Amino acid sequence: MTRPHTPILDRVDQPADLKCLSDAELSQLADDVRAEVISAVSETGGHLGSSLGVVELTVALHAVFNAPIDKLVWDVGHQCYPHKILTGRRDRIRTLRQENGLSGFTKRSESNYDPFGAAHSSTSISAALGFAVGRDMGQPTGDAIAVIGDGSISAGMAYEALNNAGAEGRRLFVILNDNEMSIAPPVGAMSSYLSGLYANTPLGLFKDMAEGFEATLPGPLRDGAKRARQLVTAVPSGGTLFEELGFSYIGPIDGHDMGQLLSVLRAAKTRSTGPVLIHCCTTKGKGYKPAENSADKYHGVAKFDVVSGTQHKAKPNAPSYTSVFGNALTFEAQHDNKIVGVTAAMPSGTGINILADALPKRVFDVGIAEQHAVTFAAGMAATGLKPFCAIYSTFLQRGYDQIVHDVALQNLPVRFAIDRAGLVGADGATHAGSFDIAYMANLPNMTVMAASDEAELMHMVRTAAEYDDGPIAFRFPRGEGRGVDMPERGHVIEIGKGRIVREGHDVAILSFGAHLGECLIAAEELEANGVSTTVADARFAKPLDRGLIHQLARHHKALITVEQGAKGGFGAMVLHDLANQGAFDRGLSVRTMTLPDRFIDHASPAAMYVDAGLTAVDIAATAMQAAGVIGKLPHLG
Ligand SMILES: Cc1ncc(C[n+]2csc(CCOP(=O)(O)OP(=O)(O)O)c2C)c(N)n1
Ligand SMILES: CC(=O)[C@@H](O)[C@H](O)COP(=O)(O)O
Numbered sequence: 001m002t003r004p005h006t007p008i009l010d011r012v013d014q015p016a017d018l019k020c021l022s023d024a025e026l027s028q029l030a031d032d033v034r035a036e037v038i039s040a041v042s043e044t045g046g047h048l049g050s051s052l053g054v055v056e057l058t059v060a061l062h063a064v065f066n067a068p069i070d071k072l073v074w075d076v077g078h079q080c081y082p083h084k085i086l087t088g089r090r091d092r093i094r095t096l097r098q099e100n101g102l103s104g105f106t107k108r109s110e111s112n113y114d115p116f117g118a119a120h121s122s123t124s125i126s127a128a129l130g131f132a133v134g135r136d137m138g139q140p141t142g143d144a145i146a147v148i149g150d151g152s153i154s155a156g157m158a159y160e161a162l163n164n165a166g167a168e169g170r171r172l173f174v175i176l177n178d179n180e181m182s183i184a185p186p187v188g189a190m191s192s193y194l195s196g197l198y199a200n201t202p203l204g205l206f207k208d209m210a211e212g213f214e215a216t217l218p219g220p221l222r223d224g225a226k227r228a229r230q231l232v233t234a235v236p237s238g239g240t241l242f243e244e245l246g247f248s249y250i251g252p253i254d255g256h257d258m259g260q261l262l263s264v265l266r267a268a269k270t271r272s273t274g275p276v277l278i279h280c281c282t283t284k285g286k287g288y289k290p291a292e293n294s295a296d297k298y299h300g301v302a303k304f305d306v307v308s309g310t311q312h313k314a315k316p317n318a319p320s321y322t323s324v325f326g327n328a329l330t331f332e333a334q335h336d337n338k339i340v341g342v343t344a345a346m347p348s349g350t351g352i353n354i355l356a357d358a359l360p361k362r363v364f365d366v367g368i369a370e371q372h373a374v375t376f377a378a379g380m381a382a383t384g385l386k387p388f389c390a391i392y393s394t395f396l397q398r399g400y401d402q403i404v405h406d407v408a409l410q411n412l413p414v415r416f417a418i419d420r421a422g423l424v425g426a427d428g429a430t431h432a433g434s435f436d437i438a439y440m441a442n443l444p445n446m447t448v449m450a451a452s453d454e455a456e457l458m459h460m461v462r463t464a465a466e467y468d469d470g471p472i473a474f475r476f477p478r479g480e481g482r483g484v485d486m487p488e489r490g491h492v493i494e495i496g497k498g499r500i501v502r503e504g505h506d507v508a509i510l511s512f513g514a515h516l517g518e519c520l521i522a523a524e525e526l527e528a529n530g531v532s533t534t535v536a537d538a539r540f541a542k543p544l545d546r547g548l549i550h551q552l553a554r555h556h557k558a559l560i561t562v563e564q565g566a567k568g569g570f571g572a573m574v575l576h577d578l579a580n581q582g583a584f585d586r587g588l589s590v591r592t593m594t595l596p597d598r599f600i601d602h603a604s605p606a607a608m609y610v611d612a613g614l615t616a617v618d619i620a621a622t623a624m625q626a627a628g629v630i631g632k633l634p635h636l637g
């Protein structure tokens with residue numbers, strides 16, 4: 001593959017090297033970095049659009065500030081590829097998101113230029129304020145700079161941080177990277193507010209700032225310039241929300257104009273004593289036409305052809321769980337006008353876009369605001385509506401107190417559609433859906449299901465739609481289904497009832513969720529070793545199918561539970577039940593197979609499950625060991 005010609009970038013190993021470059025060379029460096037990002041991501045896939053949008057900003061920040069003593073905190077971290085290239089990781093940039101390669105996000109263990117890890121949004125201002133306090137209390141820390149996007153600033157945490165930072169009044173820089181995009185076009189009043197801030201101030205008016213900050217400030221009627229001068233003169237005038245919160249506001253500025261960026265950052269660095277917000281306007285996908293022209297601005301892409309922009313996506317063998325969910329929900333909603341869908345800035349990721357296309361008035365995209373999404377759904381449920389709150393397992397963690405306090409405690413029938421359950425692959429540990437079984441199943445009133453295939457998912461959507469007695473959750477993984485036959489419409493499953501999928505008499509494997517396929521493969525291998533194996537699909541972690549568990553416990557030597565989730569989940573529930581029914585007193589041999597008690601690094605999902613010890617071989621080996629059978633696993637080993 002031809003590598004781009006990058007003469008200036010070739011002279012840069014560390015941010016310190018930028019200090020030797022002229023402003024004109026810094027502009028050329030940005031061009032080189034952009035070419036390198038496009039080339040690298042074409043080979044790895046990843047979050048291209050966001051990274052392309054901050055190329056100039058990244059170069060300017062590293063030219064003006066002094067990382068790693070100054071702390072550059074990237075919100076989400078999905079836009080940090082230019083930062084990685086400039087901070088000693090260029091030699092590994094083509095390993096992005098690959099097994100044993102660079103993470104797709106900032107990660108403390110990867111580089112001391114990543115002072116704070118991320119991947120979930122809206123944490124940067126809080127973390128940067130923490131660094132500012134550390135600095136002021138004598139810790140070896142320089143300036144703290146948070147870079148946060150217009151999508152990410154919609155989350156509650158960002159306001160909690162602005163509120164605190166404004167009151168603290170410490171020197172702190174927040175760069176608002178406003179590209180008028182989240183993953184989807186941004187939603188909400190804050191987004192409109194930000195657009196309004198620069199609607200009447202063409203960015204071109206700030207061009208002169210490239211030649212000198214103070215001397216060339218545009219006229220007094222231009223709000224952004226007025227505020228920039230206010231920073232310089234320290235005369236407060238108020239006006240923007242950020243100023244009301246105690247920040248100096250500068251902007252809007254053109255985030256692709258190196259001259260403007262350098263002037264403003266240098267002035268802010270030299271003069272500010274308190275918190276400053278620099279409103280920087282950028283274009284997601286900047287400088288790569290296929291990205292700029294696409295509806296999602298190439299937010300997240302597969303490997304692609306650089307010339308055409310065509311992505312190399314593998315042909316699916318079965319529909320994705322997400323699309324099965326979206327279609328099933330739409331079908332149910334067409335039959336029940338109380339059903340509504342809620343997403344927190346992930347309409348296509350969750351399949352809620354399918355419902356939105358069919359019934360737009362029945363869908364609510366609340367922005368990146370999972371906590372609000374949950375309580376908002378609870379409010380709707382209290383009126384008799386049937387909200388389906390569709391949130392990835394990992395992001396639902398944000399809304400946990402709301403699940404406990406607003407939903408479960410009040411026994412409100414919110415339906416939680418938990419996508420990306422289990423290990424998700426290239427996004428890695430930050431995005432793994434590891435904990436939801438444990439954190440949902442321990443809640444009074446909550447019903448917890450997991451789909452073992454796409455047909456089961458349809459049944460669970462229907463079951464949830466018709467279940468009104470309290471909150472109910474169903475989880476399903478990222479990616480395609482198992483290719484099973486699907487009904488036209490799901491049927492209602494009896495609450496708390498699992499099913500036997502295969503009958504045997506030595507060992508029972510009780511699967512919860514989408515690892516059923518691996519359990520069935522393991523059963524074949526066990527059979528080949530003379531171990532007759534039952535496989536059951538538990539369907540419910542709560543309420544447990546106690547009758548099924550008793551039956552398996554009584555009629556087998558060993559019982560193995562399998563789940564795509566952390567310890568403390570389904571297996572733990574089964575252990576409690578077995579202990580309390582005295583199964584161990586009768587000598588039953590039990591093993592629980594869960595994700596291990598550690599975070600698993602990014603790789604393909606299959607490789608991550610190997611790392612986790614949750615393959616079909618692992619299941620078969622565990623079952624043989626539990627049953628006291630010595631043998632080999634010829635086909636799998
Ligand atoms: C808590 C949380 N919810 C949802 C997401 C998924 N997510 C990742 S990036 C993103 C959009 C962020 O938009 P913005 O901050 O404007 O950055 P841009 O992608 O435009 O550069 C979303 C919704 C997340 N990472 N964290
Ligand atoms: C950065 C982020 O949080 C999202 O862009 C995420 O990577 C999307 O994941 P999916 O590809 O599984 O929708």
Ligand SMILES: [Mg+2]
Nearest residue numbers: 149150151181
């Ligand atoms: Mg954005």
